[in-house]
Each structure stands twice: as structure tokens, then as C-alpha cells.
Amino acid sequence: MNRGLSLNNLIVTGPAGLIVTCMDLQVEPGQTVALVGESGSGKSMTAKAMTGLLPRGVTATGTLQLGEVTVDLALGPQALLGLRGQQISLLLQNPFTSLSPVHRCGEQITAALSPELRRSKEEIRRRLDEVDLPERVARQYPFELSGGMRQRVALAASLASNPQILIGDEPTTALDVTTQREMLDLLERIQRERDMALLLITHDLGVAQERADKILVMYAGRLVESGQGAEVFAHAQHPYTAGLRDSVPPLEHRLVELRAIAGSVPRPWEVAVGCVFAPRCDRADERCHNEAPELVGTASQVACWKPITTNDIHLPVLTVSDVQTQNTDNELVVITGISKRFSPSAPLALDNVDISIHSGEAVGIVGESGSGKTTLARCLIGLESFDSGNISWSINTPMAQRAQIVFQDPTSALNPAMTIGSALAEALRASHRDKSEVPALLQLVGLPAEYANSYPSGLSGGEQQRVAIARSIAPRPKLLICDEPVSSLDVSVQAQILNLMNSLLKELGIALLFITHDLAVVRQVVSRVYVMSNGRVVESGTMENVLLSPQHEYTRQLFSSVARK
Amino acid sequence: MDTAHSYRRLTQLLSRGSLTRFVIVRLAATGLLLLVLSFVVFALLHLTPGDPARNLVGVRNVTPELLQSIRDKYHLNDPFMSQYLHWLGNVLHGDFGESIRNNTTVTTLLSDRVTLTLQLASLSFVLTVLVAVPLGIAAAWRSGSVLDRSVSAASIVGIGAPTYAVGLLLLYVFGLWLDIFPVYGSGDGGLDRWWHLVLPAITLASGLAAMVFKLTRTAVIAELNQDYVAFAQSRGLSHRQIRSLVLRNAMIPVATSLGLVFAFLFGGTILVEVTFALQGIGSLLAGSVTFKDLPVVQAITLLTATVIALTALTVDILYYLVDPRVRKRGPR
Numbered sequence: 070m071n072r073g074l075s076l077n078n079l080i081v082t083g084p085a086g087l088i089v090t091c092m093d094l095q096v097e098p099g100q101t102v103a104l105v106g107e108s109g110s111g112k113s114m115t116a117k118a119m120t121g122l123l124p125r126g127v128t129a130t131g132t133l134q135l136g137e138v139t140v141d142l143a144l145g146p147q148a149l150l151g152l153r154g155q156q157i158s159l160l161l162q163n164p165f166t167s168l169s170p171v172h173r174c175g176e177q178i179t180a181a182l183s184p185e186l187r188r189s190k191e192e193i194r195r196r197l198d199e200v201d202l203p204e205r206v207a208r209q210y211p212f213e214l215s216g217g218m219r220q221r222v223a224l225a226a227s228l229a230s231n232p233q234i235l236i237g238d239e240p241t242t243a244l245d246v247t248t249q250r251e252m253l254d255l256l257e258r259i260q261r262e263r264d265m266a267l268l269l270i271t272h273d274l275g276v277a278q279e280r281a282d283k284i285l286v287m288y289a290g291r292l293v294e295s296g297q298g299a300e301v302f303a304h305a306q307h308p309y310t311a312g313l314r315d316s317v318p319p320l321e322h323r324l325v326e327l328r329a330i331a332g333s334v335p336r337p338w339e340v341a342v343g344c345v346f347a348p349r350c351d352r353a354d355e356r357c358h359n360e361a362p363e364l365v366g367t368a369s370q371v372a373c374w375k376p377i378t379t380n381d382i383h384l385p386v387l388t389v390s391d392v393q394t395q396n397t398d399n400e401l402v403v404i405t406g407i408s409k410r411f412s413p414s415a416p417l418a419l420d421n422v423d424i425s426i427h428s429g430e431a432v433g434i435v436g437e438s439g440s441g442k443t444t445l446a447r448c449l450i451g452l453e454s455f456d457s458g459n460i461s462w463s464i465n466t467p468m469a470q471r472a473q474i475v476f477q478d479p480t481s482a483l484n485p486a487m488t489i490g491s492a493l494a495e496a497l498r499a500s501h502r503d504k505s506e507v508p509a510l511l512q513l514v515g516l517p518a519e520y521a522n523s524y525p526s527g528l529s530g531g532e533q534q535r536v537a538i539a540r541s542i543a544p545r546p547k548l549l550i551c552d553e554p555v556s557s558l559d560v561s562v563q564a565q566i567l568n569l570m571n572s573l574l575k576e577l578g579i580a581l582l583f584i585t586h587d588l589a590v591v592r593q594v595v596s597r598v599y600v601m602s603n604g605r606v607v608e609s610g611t612m613e614n615v616l617l618s619p620q621h622e623y624t625r626q627l628f629s630s631v632a633r634k
Numbered sequence: 635m636d637t638a639h640s641y642r643r644l645t646q647l648l649s650r651g652s653l654t655r656f657v658i659v660r661l662a663a664t665g666l667l668l669l670v671l672s673f674v675v676f677a678l679l680h681l682t683p684g685d686p687a688r689n690l691v692g693v694r695n696v697t698p699e700l701l702q703s704i705r706d707k708y709h710l711n712d713p714f715m716s717q718y719l720h721w722l723g724n725v726l727h728g729d730f731g732e733s734i735r736n737n738t739t740v741t742t743l744l745s746d747r748v749t750l751t752l753q754l755a756s757l758s759f760v761l762t763v764l765v766a767v768p769l770g771i772a773a774a775w776r777s778g779s780v781l782d783r784s785v786s787a788a789s790i791v792g793i794g795a796p797t798y799a800v801g802l803l804l805l806y807v808f809g810l811w812l813d814i815f816p817v818y819g820s821g822d823g824g825l826d827r828w829w830h831l832v833l834p835a836i837t838l839a840s841g842l843a844a845m846v847f848k849l850t851r852t853a854v855i856a857e858l859n860q861d862y863v864a865f866a867q868s869r870g871l872s873h874r875q876i877r878s879l880v881l882r883n884a885m886i887p888v889a890t891s892l893g894l895v896f897a898f899l900f901g902g903t904i905l906v907e908v909t910f911a912l913q914g915i916g917s918l919l920a921g922s923v924t925f926k927d928l929p930v931v932q933a934i935t936l937l938t939a940t941v942i943a944l945t946a947l948t949v950d951i952l953y954y955l956v957d958p959r960v961r962k963r964g965p966r
Binding site: 120121122146150151152153154155158159161163166167168169170171172173180181210212213223226227229230 | 860861862864865866867868869870871875879882883886956957958959962
């Protein structure tokens with residue numbers, strides 16, 4: 070009996086046009102297939118189409134073979150009733166929103182079972198045990214659990230009716246790095262035990278390479294390349310796959326410059342003729358712009374007129390040793406013994422933290438969510454008060470010219486009702502400078518001067534983050550604080566922003582405090598790093614020393630979970 | 635042994651997050667709020683310009699002897715705080731003093747009228763909930779459907795139409811033209827009372843139901859767009875199960891709005907009472923303000939505040955029962 074999944078000729082159409090074009094994929098029982106792509110590639114829409122969860126106004130055509138059953142997707146969600154949960158189940162990205170906040174976990178896990186089984190304590194215990202959760206979780210509410218535990222509850226719930234196919238839509242993206250690995254291990258174990266087909270949708274190339282038997286790469290609603298496991302990236306044939314691979318910052322060394330792909334992912338319906346990647350491809354010729362390539366090949370497939378072959382010269386990657394801190398006494402700001410508690414019953418958010426930043430130095434703070442890194446940044450810039458300790462600046466200028474901050478999500482950091490130009494002019498005015506500097510500011514962050522008249526909504530995520538950076542450097546601060554500045558961006562755009570930050574540091578000579586959970590990202594920018602855990606600085610030193618010989622147990626754990634997902 | 639047991643039982647009852655503790659803490663807070671309000675209400679007498687004793691006799695002609703007797707009766711020569719405590723003591727025993735306009739005690743004057751207004755408010759509250767909440771849920775579930783669009787359009791009329799206009803229209807159609815319902819007065823008690831209250835209650839409910847409908851619809855739509863609904867669908871949960879997930883979550887904002895509606899109803903019956911010639915507290919308050927009948931104004935103000943505070947308390951307890959997050963965090 071065939072128990073796998075086969076999707077044929079899936080086409081998803083939205084109000085604006087095509088979202089996914091001619092998508093085929095097969096997953097065998099016991100096999101893990103990773104669907105990789107940046108935002109807007111159509112990978113989540115593919116998952117939604119397969120489970121009948123497309124948003125209103127979006128329709129799909131194509132056939133879905135689930136074991137012995139063939140479903141015509143054009144019939145809409147009704148065609149999948151009775152199959153969802155039983156045959157195919159979907160695990161969502163965010164464990165904080167995918168469970169009802171006012172229902173107990175046990176109740177949510179067993180909701181899909183028969184009424185007799187639902188009442189059985191033994192059944193609930195067995196279900197929780199499968200995902201390594203203690204029995205008490207059954208009586209708890211989601212808000213009482215950590216993100217990792219919530220995602221385990223969600224996994225147990227999605228497996229309740231014993232589906233043969235599980236789709237994980239970024240199931241570990243919202244989790245901390247150390248929890249991420251545990252979750253992936255758990256998924257792998259359960260998949261093996263149940264001999265289940267697993268379709269893993271992810272933007273994380275590391276996860277895909279480590280966990281998948283087969284990888285499919287999507288770009289702007291189309292499948293551009295597929296192949297066996299890590300081979301897809303090691304011997305990338307499609308220029309996009311190669312670009313994506315090269316955009317990922319390595320943990321092992323620091324690069325002079327990341328190889329970013331210029332531009333940003335187009336919306337699928339905006340691509341009229343030719344290859345979808347042609348506008349961003351440095352290999353593209355006239356044919357690429359006029360004729361769409363078909364997916365060809367047997368073991369590995371690629372949709373490209375000019376695929377990369379082994380004969381192509383592979384440019385060597387230029388690495389540099391991490392910049393050593395000039396041992397000057399020129400300290401810009403010194404934080405001594407800062408402590409902070411948000412409420413009397415809460416644990417210390419900051420516990421006696423000491424940090425110093427020299428003029429013109431790039432310093433990183435690495436830690437997981439809840440480690441206190443963001444609170445520290447907010448205290449430093451005056452957005453948050455602290456209970457005890459001291460922050461002493463060596464300069465006497467107004468706060469706006471001492472430090473500025475760039476946040477994680479540029480979309481919510483920019484006022485949607487204000488043009489880029491007026492947002493920048495406002496920042497300039499705050500430090501008594503003239504708005505005539507707006508074009509120069511835009512140029513500094515690599516944007517054309519015409520963008521001054523656009524609104525944030527007309528810009529891509531990466532462009533918005535460039536504007537946010539321009540706005541922060543407008544008052545000419547001595548210190549730029551960046552709180553997870555690239556974590557909401559796609560890999561190829563992340564590389565662009567990291568390159569931009571490095572060039573800005575060189576050009577402006579300002580100091581940088583880079584806050585992130587990602588060791589590989591911070592390695593590409595800073596020379597010295599502090600590692601935070603539970604409100605304390607557990608380790609500090611030059612980037613090289615910390616990575617080569619991590620002293621603290623937490624740092625080692627963080628390091629190993631990044632090194633092998 | 636026995637004391638140890640009852641002590642344990644007591645600590646258990648009062649443990650963090652228990653319902654008893656929650657209710658006690660909220661009751662204490664409500665009591666404190668009312669105490670502060672009573673002080674403000676009492677101060678009204680002294681904030682009103684002029685001699686308090688003269689204010690208490692109203693517009694009647696007075697002899698110096700009468701004024702003196704009023705001063706003695708209300709202890710107006712005592713220090714302010716002692717006057718307040720005296721007044722508060724009486725209020726706690728149900729004694730608000732005597733009405734200036736009618737020569738009866740405020741308590742007798744109010745008792746009938748409070749009953750009527752409470753009946754009117756309750757009836758229109760029940761009507762509002764029974765009509766608006768189910769319609770809101772149905773419209774959200776099939777948003778964009780004919781049902782949704784027609785009820786949404788009707789609710790705009792409901793919100794926009796002034797109460798007195800709706801009242802007059804209903805009076806004309808059901809009272810005069812079709813002659814189903816009585817056109818004025820509050821009936822002879824029992825069922826006849828309720829029969830007289832139907833039209834006024836519908837009048838009051840029309841605007842509120844429209845508001846509650848919109849709030850319910852918005853709350854349910856917001857919940858329907860949550861990830862947990864998509865997740866429930868992908869796991870193959872039945873329509874009924876998903877509806878119960880959504881409604882339990884949507885209840886939280888809806889309960890808040892219903893609390894507001896009841897509080898508003900109790901204090902907002904005046905236009906309807908005037909239109910339908912009902913002897914409720916709304917019309918009494920209007921008259922008393924005009925005649926500077928201070929004891930009555932004080933009593934009605936304090937009474938309305940109490941009803942509003944008790945409604946808020948009920949909503950809080952409802953929150954406690956529906957939302958486990960409130961249960962763990964305890965009262966704010």
C-alpha cells in the first residue's frame with residue numbers, strides 16, 4: 070500500500086495573480102523532504118493548499134494523492150474533510166498562537182480523538198510521553214509553558230489522529246537555538262517510530278541540509294531546483310541556490326564581504342515572462358529574460374538555461390582574521406553593575422551586568438530570548454529604567470547624539486503615514502541639521518535618492534531596514550545599537566544588511582552594539598562579544614577566543630546547537 | 635488537630651489564584667471605591683453654592699427657626715468629617731434623609747422607582763444579549779454573506795437613530811396603529827408591568843443591540859483569524875469543536891462590552907422613561923436636579939455608582955472563570 074504524498078501540478082492563484090506555479094512534489098513514508106525558500110517564495114501557500122487552509126480569495130488547482138486517496142484541490146477545502154488530521158496534518162510556526170490560550174493542553178491534544186479516548190488518562194499520558202512531556206502538562210494552559218514545550222504540545226495535537234503525512238511549516242523558527250535542535254531531534258525520532266512522511270518547510274538552509282533526505286528550492290512561486298540532501302547546496306546548479314548558499318554567514322570564519330544577491334524577491338505575479346530569477350542573476354542573457362526554463366533532470370532537477378557546472382570557476386572566499394580590539398583606554402560608555410527587576414515576583418531581568426564599549430568598536434551581545442540582552446540595550450539608550458548600577462558616558466552631548474537604536478522589525482519601526490524623506494528629515498531636525506542631507510543619507514545606506522518620496526509600504530523589508538538605519542545614523546551618534554537587525558529578514562537580504570553595516574562602521578567610525586541570538590551573524594560584524602544568559606553576562610572576550618575555546622557551559626551549548634542543527 | 639485542619643482549609647481557600655481570594659480582594663476594592671464615591675457625593679451638598687441649610691429647604695420660604703431646626707437635624711454645625719460619618723451611618727442603614735420636593739423619605743420615594751428602572755434595564759439587557767450576541771456570532775462566521783451585510787446595515791441604523799425617535803416610532807406603530815402594546819404608564823404590577831415595559835425595553839435595546847452586535851462580530855472575526863483556528867482545522871476537528879474553541883476566546887471581549895452596556899442601561903433610561911411616561915429613577919433624577927432636591931440626587935448618584943461597581947465586579951469574576959491567565963495572575 071502506498072502511504073506517501075504526491076502533489077501534482079499545483080497552481081495557487083490569489084487576487085493579484087499567480088502565487089504558486091506548476092508545483093510537483095513527492096514524499097515517501099519515512100522520508101523527510103525540505104521545501105526551502107525565502108519569504109514570498111510560495112512555500113507556505115503550498116502547505117496551506119495541501120491542507121485546504123488557503124485564505125479567502127485564494128484558490129488552488131491540481132491533484133493531491135494521499136495514500137490511496139486522490140483529491141482534486143480545485144474542489145476546495147471540502148475535498149479534504151475527513152482527511153485532515155487522519156491522513157495529513159500541519160504543524161504551524163508559532164507555538165504562542167497555534168494553541169487556544171483558554172483551553173488546557175490535555176484537552177487540545179485529544180480534541181480530535183473519540184469521546185472515550187478523550188477521557189482516558191492513559192491515552193493522554195501516552196500522547197504526552199511520546200513528545201517527552203510530563204503528565205502535569207495535560208492540566209496546564211499554554212501560557213504556563215515555554216515556547217519549546219508549547220510546540221511539543223502542538224506536535225502531540227497534530228499527531229492525535231495518527232496522520233501518515235506531517236507538514237511542518239517552519240516548526241522550529243520561533244524557538245531558541247538550543248530548543249530548536251531538541252525539537253528537530255524529537256520530530257526525527259517520531260517520524261522514524263511512526264514511519265511517517267515529513268515535509269519540512271523552512272527558510273533555514275542549515276536545518277534543511279542537516280535533516281532532509283531531499284531538498285526542493287522554491288523562488289517566487291516556482292520550483293527552481295531539487296536534489297538529494299546536502300548535494301543541492303554543495304553542487305548548486307541554479308544561480309539562486311548558489312547565491313542563497315553563499316549568503317549564509319559562516320560561523321567558522323569572518324568574511325571580508327558576504328556574497329549577497331542583489332535586489333529582493335519579486336512577487337510571483339509580477340514576473341511576466343522569462344526566468345523568475347533573471348532580474349537578479351549575473352549570468353542571465355537575453356533568453357533568460359524572454360523564455361521561462363522548465364524543470365529538467367532526473368536525480369536532481371534544475372530550472373535554468375545556464376546552470377552552474379563543475380567547469381565554472383568558483384571564486385575563492387576571502388576571509389579575514391577577526392579584527393582585534395585596539396587596546397585603547399578610549400572608553401565611550403561603561404556600564405557597571407546594572408540590575409533590573411520588572412516586578413517584585415519576577416526573576417532579575419539584569420543581574421549585575423558590566424559592559425564597556427570603546428569609541429569606534431563593534432561589540433556583540435549574544436543570548437537567547439529572555440537572556441536580558443534587549444533590556445540591557447533599552448536601559449543603555451534610556452527607554453527603560455534600571456534599579457541599581459551605573460552607566461557612564463565619556464561624552465557630554467545630548468542623548469540623541471550619543472546613541473541611536475535600530476529595531477528588529479523595520480515595518481513597525483517606521484511610521485506608515487510618513488514618507489521616507491520626511492522621516493529622515495525629522496531625525497535630522499531633532500539634531501539641528503538640515504533636511505538637505507536626506508539624499509546623502511539615503512546614498513549612505515545604498516538607496517536611490519528618489520526613495521525620499523515613497524512610503525514605507527512601497528519598500529521591501531530589506532529596504533525598510535536600510536531606511537531605519539539611515540534614520541538612526543542621521544543625528545551622527547557615537548554609538549549605534551542594533552537589536553536583532555537582521556532576524557526578520559531573508560537570508561539574501563540579511564547578507565546585504567550585514568555588508569552595509571560593516572561599510573558604515575568603516576566609513577563613519579562609530580561604535581556598534583550588535584544584539585543577536587545568532588552567533589554566525591555577529592561573527593561577521595563584531596570584534597568583541599558578551600554572552601548573556603538569565604540576565605547575567607556569562608562570558609566575554611574577543612570573538613575568536615570565545616568561539617575557539619568557549620569557557621562557560623551555556624556558551625558551549627549555544628555553540629554546539631548552531632554548529633550542528 | 636481540628637484547628638490545624640480548619641487553618642489549612644482557610645489557607646487553601648485564600649491561596650493565590652483561588653476564587654474566594656479573588657472575590658474578597660475585588661469586593662474590598664469595590665467597597666473602597668464606593669466609600670470614596672460616597673465622600674464625593676456627600677461633599678456635593680457643601681460644594682453647592684449657598685447655605686447648606688437653605689439648599690436643604692429648596693425654594694420654599696423659611697423662617698430663621700425652621701433653618702435652625704434643619705441645622706440641628708442635619709448636624710450642620712458639626713465639623714465636616716463628623717457630619718459625613720453621621721450621614722454615612724444613616725446611608726448604610728438605608729436612610730438618605732428626606733426629599734425636599736415631596737414630604738417623604740428618599741427611601742420610600744426611590745423604592746418603587748428603582749424596581750421599575752431595574753426591571754426596564756434588565757429586560758432590555760436580556761433582549762440585547764439574546765438578539766445581538768447570536769447575530770454577531772452568525773454574521774462573523776459567514777462574514778460577507780447576505781445575513782452579515784443586512785444585519786450590519788441594520789445595526790448602523792440602530793446606532794444612528796436617536797432613542798426618542800425610535801420610541802415614538804414604536805409607540806405609533808405598535809401602540810396606536812396596531813394597538814398591541816400600551817402607550818404609557820407602568821401597569822398594575824405583575825405581568826402587566828412587564829407588558830408595559832416591552833416597548834420601552836425594545837427602544838432602549840435597539841441602539842445597544844447594534845453596538846453589541848458589532849463588538850461581538852469583530853471579536854469573533856478576530857478569533858477566527860487566529861492561528862489556533864487554522865491549526866484546529868488542519869487537525870480535522872469538527873465544526874462544533876472549532877466553534878467552541880472560538881467562542882470561549884471571543885467571550886472575553888464580549889463580556890467586557892456587556893458589562894458596559896448594563897452600566898449604561900441603568901443610568902441611561904431617562905429618555906425612554908420620559909417618552910413612555912414611566913416613573914423610574916431617570917425621570918426622578920431629572921426632576922430632582924431641576925428642583926435642587928439634593929438628598930434625592932445624592933441617593934440616585936450613589937445607587938447608580940453601586941450598580942456600575944457591582945457590574946464591574948461581575949465582569950471581573952466572569953473573566954476569572956473564562957480566562958485562566960487572569961486566574962493565575964490574580965486580581966490586578
